[in-house]
Amino acid sequence: MEADEKIEKISSQTLISNSPSKRIRIRPLTKASLVLRGTLVVLVLLTAYTFYTIDVKDVNFVQGMIGTAKNVKVMFLEPHLSHFSFSHALYQVMITLGLAFLTTVFGAIIAVFLSLFAAQNLSSKRVSVVIKGFAAFIRAVPTVLWVLIFAVAAGLGSVAAVIGMTFHSISYLIKAYSESFEELDKGVIEALQASGASWWQIVFQAVIPSSISYMISWTFMRFEINFAVAVAMGAAAGAGGIGFDMFMASSFYYDIREIGAVTYFILVIAILLEVLATQIKKRLKVNI
Amino acid sequence: MIWVKSMQADIFKKKKLNTAVFILLVCFVTFIAATITEFSIAKGIASVPKAIQWSFSNFYPTKESLTKLPDILDKMKETLLISIAATTVAALLAMIFAIFGSTATRVNAFFGGICRGIATVFRNIDTAAWAMILLFSFGQSPLTGYFALFFGSFGFLTRAFVETIDEVSSSSVEALKATGASYFTIIFQSVIPSCIPQIISWVLFMVETNIRSATLVGLLAGSGIGFAFDLYYKSLNYHTASLVVIVIVVSILFIELISNYVRRVIL
Amino acid sequence: MTALLEVAHVSKKFGNDTKALSDVNFSVREGEFVSIIGPSGAGKSTLLRCINRMIDASSGEINFDNVNILSLNKRELKKTRTKIGMIFQHYNLVNRLTVIENTLHGRLGFKTTFAGMLGIYTEEEKQQAIKILNVLGLNEQIFKRSDQLSGGQKQRVGIARALIQNPRMLLCDEPIASLDPSSSKVIMDHLKNISVKMGITVLVNLHQVDVALKYSDTIIGINGGQVVYNGSPKNITPDDIHRIYGSEAGKLIFDMGEIHAG
Numbered sequence: 001m002e003a004d005e006k007i008e009k010i011s012s013q014t015l016i017s018n019s020p021s022k023r024i025r026i027r028p029l030t031k032a033s034l035v036l037r038g039t040l041v042v043l044v045l046l047t048a049y050t051f052y053t054i055d056v057k058d059v060n061f062v063q064g065m066i067g068t069a070k071n072v073k074v075m076f077l078e079p080h081l082s083h084f085s086f087s088h089a090l091y092q093v094m095i096t097l098g099l100a101f102l103t104t105v106f107g108a109i110i111a112v113f114l115s116l117f118a119a120q121n122l123s124s125k126r127v128s129v130v131i132k133g134f135a136a137f138i139r140a141v142p143t144v145l146w147v148l149i150f151a152v153a154a155g156l157g158s159v160a161a162v163i164g165m166t167f168h169s170i171s172y173l174i175k176a177y178s179e180s181f182e183e184l185d186k187g188v189i190e191a192l193q194a195s196g197a198s199w200w201q202i203v204f205q206a207v208i209p210s211s212i213s214y215m216i217s218w219t220f221m222r223f224e225i226n227f228a229v230a231v232a233m234g235a236a237a238g239a240g241g242i243g244f245d246m247f248m249a250s251s252f253y254y255d256i257r258e259i260g261a262v263t264y265f266i267l268v269i270a271i272l273l274e275v276l277a278t279q280i281k282k283r284l285k286v287n288i
Numbered sequence: 289m290i291w292v293k294s295m296q297a298d299i300f301k302k303k304k305l306n307t308a309v310f311i312l313l314v315c316f317v318t319f320i321a322a323t324i325t326e327f328s329i330a331k332g333i334a335s336v337p338k339a340i341q342w343s344f345s346n347f348y349p350t351k352e353s354l355t356k357l358p359d360i361l362d363k364m365k366e367t368l369l370i371s372i373a374a375t376t377v378a379a380l381l382a383m384i385f386a387i388f389g390s391t392a393t394r395v396n397a398f399f400g401g402i403c404r405g406i407a408t409v410f411r412n413i414d415t416a417a418w419a420m421i422l423l424f425s426f427g428q429s430p431l432t433g434y435f436a437l438f439f440g441s442f443g444f445l446t447r448a449f450v451e452t453i454d455e456v457s458s459s460s461v462e463a464l465k466a467t468g469a470s471y472f473t474i475i476f477q478s479v480i481p482s483c484i485p486q487i488i489s490w491v492l493f494m495v496e497t498n499i500r501s502a503t504l505v506g507l508l509a510g511s512g513i514g515f516a517f518d519l520y521y522k523s524l525n526y527h528t529a530s531l532v533v534i535v536i537v538v539s540i541l542f543i544e545l546i547s548n549y550v551r552r553v554i555l
Numbered sequence: 556m557t558a559l560l561e562v563a564h565v566s567k568k569f570g571n572d573t574k575a576l577s578d579v580n581f582s583v584r585e586g587e588f589v590s591i592i593g594p595s596g597a598g599k600s601t602l603l604r605c606i607n608r609m610i611d612a613s614s615g616e617i618n619f620d621n622v623n624i625l626s627l628n629k630r631e632l633k634k635t636r637t638k639i640g641m642i643f644q645h646y647n648l649v650n651r652l653t654v655i656e657n658t659l660h661g662r663l664g665f666k667t668t669f670a671g672m673l674g675i676y677t678e679e680e681k682q683q684a685i686k687i688l689n690v691l692g693l694n695e696q697i698f699k700r701s702d703q704l705s706g707g708q709k710q711r712v713g714i715a716r717a718l719i720q721n722p723r724m725l726l727c728d729e730p731i732a733s734l735d736p737s738s739s740k741v742i743m744d745h746l747k748n749i750s751v752k753m754g755i756t757v758l759v760n761l762h763q764v765d766v767a768l769k770y771s772d773t774i775i776g777i778n779g780g781q782v783v784y785n786g787s788p789k790n791i792t793p794d795d796i797h798r799i800y801g802s803e804a805g806k807l808i809f810d811m812g813e814i815h816a817g
């Protein structure tokens with residue numbers, strides 16, 4: 001039996017006949033698909049334009065690539081420490097972790113309070129918009145600039161680094177916390193209100209307990225990010241720690257093998273933190 | 289009844305004890321961290337009003353600094369373009385690695401593990417670290433910034449894409465396999481169409497992140513807007529430096545506006 | 556009538572401990588409507604997936620249309636899969652694509668990789684898709700995105716995708732397990748129609764005994780990876796149901812089954 005016949009056989013009503021000359025469009029253009037394609041096209045065009053206009057300043061692209069490949073090989077296969085000792089490096093890693101930890105703790109404490117006012121179901125619309133706008137502004141200034149701006153007032157060092165980095169943590173965590181607060185069922189808040197509970201009671205007895213696993217996961221993820229940021233600030237803003245040693249190896253000693261050793265330190269900690277974050281998320285059954 | 293009561297009391301006690309232990313532990317670690325980093329909380333708190341005061345008296349653009357605006361805009365354009373180009377090319381490579389790395393679409397488990405492993409290494413070396421590594425071969429050129437952003441984005445996007453593919457497309461992959469479609473047909477007809485909105489969303493997020501990182505990389509690699517800021521900052525020309533910050537903020541907010549719009553429409 | 560599908564001594568082990576199927580034997584005639592019933596974890600899904608080799612059986616022989624499925628190479632397997640349509644509990648559509656695109660996905664197995672990648676379909680194929688969708692009562696939905704459909708409509712798209720393959724046989728893995736009773740009836744009626752009027756063989760995994768008894772020519776009962784009943788729904792006894800589902804559950808189900816079927 002031919003397919004067509006088979007279909008005719010079970011069709012009880014007569015079919016709408018499509019004249020074969022008219023082509024059938026199987027994917028109608030919607031606004032969504034137009035915007036999607038437009039975005040793709042713009043990205044590709046801008047990329048092409050960049051490659052066309054980039055001013056590489058007499059750097060040979062191919063030689064650079066080959067050089068990098070060689071450097072990466074040396075870095076990973078022959079790492080060594082010559083300008084400082086293993087225990088010094090370990091101590092510097094602890095400093096970087098310390099900077100990340102302080103930043104995360106301060107950021108989390110401040111963000112908890114601000115995000116209560118940023119969550120629309122706990123606060124007024126106006127206050128929420130103001131706080132979220134403030135957070136968006138903080139995020140728009142790169143962390144390194146916050147650190148350098150504070151460095152003018154407090155001097156280069158851990159104080160400027162921690163305060164500057166805390167700004168970004170606050171804004172990141174406000175967004176994360178307030179969104180998880182907003183997911184809380186309206187009915188729960190209403191039920192407690194009906195029983196005469198005060199705002200702070202509702203916050204501490206219902207809102208925070210029901211979002212605590214999300215908050216812990218987000219906070220730890222921020223700690224993971226802050227470690228990387230602290231490495232970068234050590235290099236670019238004199239915050240100290242392992243990042244500064246990497247900067248010295250790169251810009252003063254020109255020692256690619258020492259960079260390799262430092263990179264191993266950073267990699268081990270970073271991957272450890274990533275695994276830990278995944279474990280915490282799994283343990284708390286949080287999917288973010 | 290008495291038994292129930294005492295058990296309830298126990299639960300409350302235990303919860304309170306846990307919270308107390310947790311808070312004490314955080315305080316203890318904070319204390320240790322503050323000691324080894326030589327951070328003083330008092331100094332930290334004092335620095336905030338000091339910084340605000342300083343900003344209001346020094347950190348604003350003047351008429352004179354506005355003459356530098358065309359230069360600054362030019363550097364900003366360079367940084368924006370490099371961030372976008374690095375992200376786009378990284379996304380392409382990340383897509384390939386993600387397809388081979390996802391459980392839904394991988395060719396085999398061993399090869400999939402290798403793909404994800406490579407991405408893990410790239411992701412966990414920060415962009416700034418990449419910049420310092422690349423300085424050796426490319427020197428102070430935009431290419432250093434380009435590749436630093438490229439490597440970092442590649443690692444991050446691979447992980448994001450793997451999660452997207454796992455989440456979105458494993459069921460339709462099964463359906464197309466059952467119709468007898470070939471591997472690449474399945475990828476192009478099912479995986480890519482179902483993931484593309486999320487993928488674009490991740491790419492836009494990465495562009496935003498990269499513009500911020502580009503400032504940092506520019507400081508280290510001597511190019512783009514980061515270099516401009518460094519120049520004025522180090523020569524104590526704070527008025528012009530503040531103009532650089534304003535240009536960066538406006539650019540980032542503008543890009544965020546566009547990508548939020550795109551996200552709202554396509555997701 | 557010859558046997559279209561023959562399953563002989565098929566076993567499947569997951570890892571070393573889980574024996575999902577052990578020594579399964581049965582055969583299915585062309586145009587037959589067969590329901591496979593059994594408790595969760597009995598091995599129903601595994602059995603269906605072994606037939607089109609979404610899962611590779613550990614041992615045994617599966618003959619479909621006089622070809623030994625287990626001996627096929629990759630290319631031959633893809634060709635054989637085009638003759639077997641599959642329908643899933645969760646529909647497995649590409650949500651963001653339109654109904655007609657999802658339907659046309661059933662043609663991908665007939666195309667070169669290149670044409671398939673770009674999704675190039677002939678006008679005849681598109682006409683055919685529209686025809687099938689009309690028959691299934693989806694004329695209003697043809698150009699809608701599939702995530703805008705109800706569950707029952709999605710499942711009909713799933714059926715359309717299978718039918719456009721022009722298959723000899725349909726494998727349906729719990730096609731109505733996520734649907735409400737009235738949509739379930741629509742779907743089962745369509746499947747029955749397909750089997751009776753188009754002569755396509757239908758194998759359905761079912762949870763609902765009453766539905767299986769009402770629609771099938773043959774019932775295959777599975778428990779613990781073994782076939783414990785194979786015969787007409789008319790001859791099935793309470794004892795058989797007990798053997799399929801275990802005694803306690805069996806009693807409950809059989810009472811319900813009688814009410815519905817009766």
Ligand SMILES: Nc1ncnc2c1ncn2[C@@H]1O[C@H](COP(=O)(O)OP(=O)(O)O)[C@@H](O)[C@H]1O
Nearest residue numbers: 569573575593594595596597598599600601602
């Ligand atoms: N991919 C798999 N890996 C390991 N065990 C599996 C897998 N798929 C199914 N099983 C096991 O095989 C048995 C049969 O499963 P299944 O065929 O899904 O049962 P049913 O569809 O009848 O509910 C179950 O014990 C199940 O745990």
Ligand SMILES: [Mg+2]
Nearest residue numbers: 599600601729
């Ligand atoms: Mg099943």
